[in-house]
Structure formats: structure tokens, C-alpha cells
Amino acid sequence: MFPDPNSRSGPRGPAPEAGWPDAPPRVGFFTDTSVCIGCKACEVACKEWNDVPGSGLDLLGMSYDNTGALTANSWRHVAFVEQPLPAGQPSSRVAVGGTDSASPTTVAAGTGPGAPSGAPDGAVRAGTEFLGMPGSQPPGRGVGAQERTEFRWLMMSDVCKHCTYAACLDVCPTGSLFRTEFGTVVVQEDICNGCGYCVSACPYGVIDRRRDDGRVWKCTLCYDRLGAGMTPACAQACPTESIQYGPLDELRERAAARVATLHEGGVTEARLYGHEPTDGVGGDGAFFLLLDEPEVYGLPPEPVVTTRDLPLMWKRAGLAALAMAAAAVVAFVGGSS
Incomplete structure (x- = not known):
């Protein structure tokens, strides 16, 4: 179990x-x-x-x-x-340096207003949260002045x-x-x-x-x-x-x-x-x-320890072995009589 x-x-x-x-x-x-x-x-x-x-x-x-x-x-x-x-999905909920109706979070790029001190060019900040380098933004985030429209990177x-x-x-x-x-x-x-x-x-x-x-x-x-x-x-x-x-x-x-x-x-x-x-x-x-x-x-959605049923399997195997041994004894005794 x-x-x-x-x-x-x-x-x-x-x-x-x-x-x-x-x-x-x-x-x-x-x-x-x-x-x-x-x-x-x-x-x-x-x-x-x-x-x-x-x-x-x-x-x-x-x-x-x-x-x-x-x-x-x-x-x-x-x-x-x-x-x-996906087709028809908006490419960005938040444009760099501005806001939108879906999310009022302001995003600033590079070393402009709101960017973290010493952040590399293209790095973004959503509100007070640094979100990383270009290509690493969460789904739908734009990078630079232009929004990406065709794909996103997940790393x-x-x-x-x-x-x-x-x-x-x-x-x-x-x-x-x-x-x-x-x-x-x-x-x-x-x-x-x-x-x-x-x-x-x-x-x-x-x-x-x-x-x-x-x-x-x-x-x-x-x-x-x-x-x-x-x-x-x-x-x-x-x-x-x-x-x-x-x-x-x-x-x-x-x-x-x-x-x-x-x-x-x-x-x-x-x-x-x-x-x-x-x-x-x-x-x-x-x-x-x-x-x-x-x-x-590439991760399993619901991983399970693969040995979880081993105790029950050994128990059943032991009971089966006892049953077979008992059957062999009965057959031997019955045959000798």
C-alpha cells in the first residue's frame, strides 16, 4: 500500500x-x-x-x-x-512602456523608467517584478517597441x-x-x-x-x-x-x-x-x-512512484506460493493414499 x-x-x-x-x-x-x-x-x-x-x-x-x-x-x-x-490569440496583453485594458500592469524596457538597476537592454519589469531577458517573458509579453506575434519561448x-x-x-x-x-x-x-x-x-x-x-x-x-x-x-x-x-x-x-x-x-x-x-x-x-x-x-502530468504496489504484489505472491504449496501437499497425500 x-x-x-x-x-x-x-x-x-x-x-x-x-x-x-x-x-x-x-x-x-x-x-x-x-x-x-x-x-x-x-x-x-x-x-x-x-x-x-x-x-x-x-x-x-x-x-x-x-x-x-x-x-x-x-x-x-x-x-x-x-x-x-493559437490563431486569433492576441500577441500581447502588455506593451512595453504602456498598459492595456486586460492588464493595467506597466512594463518598462531596458534602462528606461521602471527598469531594474543594471538590467540589460530588453529586460522588462511588470510593476515591481523583474521578468527577465528577451525571449523569457511569460506568455503574451511583448519585447521592445514592437510586439511579437508569431510565437513564444518557454525555457x-x-x-x-x-x-x-x-x-x-x-x-x-x-x-x-x-x-x-x-x-x-x-x-x-x-x-x-x-x-x-x-x-x-x-x-x-x-x-x-x-x-x-x-x-x-x-x-x-x-x-x-x-x-x-x-x-x-x-x-x-x-x-x-x-x-x-x-x-x-x-x-x-x-x-x-x-x-x-x-x-x-x-x-x-x-x-x-x-x-x-x-x-x-x-x-x-x-x-x-x-x-x-x-x-x-516534457514532464509527466501526474507522476507516481513506480514501486507503490510492490508490497501488495509481494503479499499476493506469497499467498499464491502458499496456496500452491498446500495444493501440492494435498495432491501428494491424496495420491499416496
Whole structure:
């Protein structure tokens, strides 16, 4: 039976249950896609700090997305979603430097009135909220003097979710995967036997095997940096603070406030993903603010821990084995008499 969500969603998260009685508060990532500019600084920082091999030249033919997905050699993946606007949909609710009837929020560009101090040209502010660089504006925002009419960019830096209910931990036969004192999930590649059970168990398709050695690799949330009191490399390198690191409870409060601010500014599409402790994976250690449905970003709409039915399955298998053994005994006794 699926475990009680409250059993692992306390202030310190799942670490105490994994054998860390004095664990610090659980930490994680909050990724605000509304300010992601697609610079890929997070990808580069992750590779440099963790010595992740290059992914090679891969011309996917999909916009500027040169990595395509999370893999053993891409622990951070910046998705570029080039999305055509539906026919007849207004291209902009808010024009730069002005207001409209749908939303009275004033938006200023560059270093003009209302722009943040030191903001690059083309950066915009809605009311008092900095919305990022050109191409990263929420749906319908115009850039510069002219409004964009044909498409919008949706960008998101994806990463391992460090689930509360981590199916990869349940199926690993060697103990290579373990829960850290920070509540994160880490692979000990030196004892990974490359069986691949965790690859199929992950509901997000995050874990991947490296072709040259067969072992699995994924984001560790920079476990070595956390132990030294440092911020993970990707969050440290993010120029717009799209990737935010800290205690998970604090990040959830910050994310809820951010969504409320966007809704007040007319961006009603904004929503949180992976933040709810009562969802199918008990909440994610890395959750997101999205500007469209999860499927648009390649995320499952309702992820569920893939091992949730294992206890019931083993129970039924045990009962079936007992029944078969009893039937065999009866047949043997009956036949001998």
C-alpha cells in the first residue's frame, strides 16, 4: 500500500527515515521558468564542477536545444520550447512602456523608467517584478517597441527531482543509490553494477546509463558542495536566479508568493509543479514554476512512484506460493493414499 505522505514530508524530510537522526532541514531546488533566459550557464557549471563528460555534437534540429534530455552526460538540461500562438490569440496583453485594458500592469524596457538597476537592454519589469531577458517573458509579453506575434519561448532548466518517494532507491540491489542527510538522492558509481533497474523505475526518466561503462549517473545536487556549506554549482551560476537553492519549506513559500505575484500581474498561466507533498511521489526535492501544462515541458502530468504496489504484489505472491504449496501437499497425500 502507498505510504502515508506525512511520514516523509516533515520539516526535515525523508532523511531521518533513511537513518539520519540528526539530519539538517531538507534542501532542494526551486526553478522559476518565468525568468529563465536559456543561457545554459547551469549546464556548463554542472559539467565543470562534477567533471561530467561532454555530450558531443548533436544537431537535434529542435530550436536551440542541443542536449535534448537529461542523460548520464547531461545532469542539467535546458529545454527550449518554441510554441506557436493559437490563431486569433492576441500577441500581447502588455506593451512595453504602456498598459492595456486586460492588464493595467506597466512594463518598462531596458534602462528606461521602471527598469531594474543594471538590467540589460530588453529586460522588462511588470510593476515591481523583474521578468527577465528577451525571449523569457511569460506568455503574451511583448519585447521592445514592437510586439511579437508569431510565437513564444518557454525555457526550463530540468534536473533530477530527488523525490520523497524515490523508486530508484527501492529497486537498487547494490545500495549504490542512497538518501543523503540533506534529503537528496545520490548515486555511488563505484558500487553501481549497471543493472539498470533504477532507469526503468524513475517516473521522470531522469536516470541514464553511460555507454562506455554501463553505470548510471545523475544530478547529486552537488553533494560535496552541500557538505562544505556551499550552493550547488548550477544555482551559483544562474544569472537570473531562475534556479534557487535552499531549505525546501522556505522555497515552497517563496514559490507560492511568486505565483501569486504573477497572477496579480495577469500571468494566470503560472503554476507550480512537483511542490505538493501529497502527490504521487510525495513531493519533489526539485520543483518548478511553469507557464504551461507539464506535458509542454516534457514532464509527466501526474507522476507516481513506480514501486507503490510492490508490497501488495509481494503479499499476493506469497499467498499464491502458499496456496500452491498446500495444493501440492494435498495432491501428494491424496495420491499416496
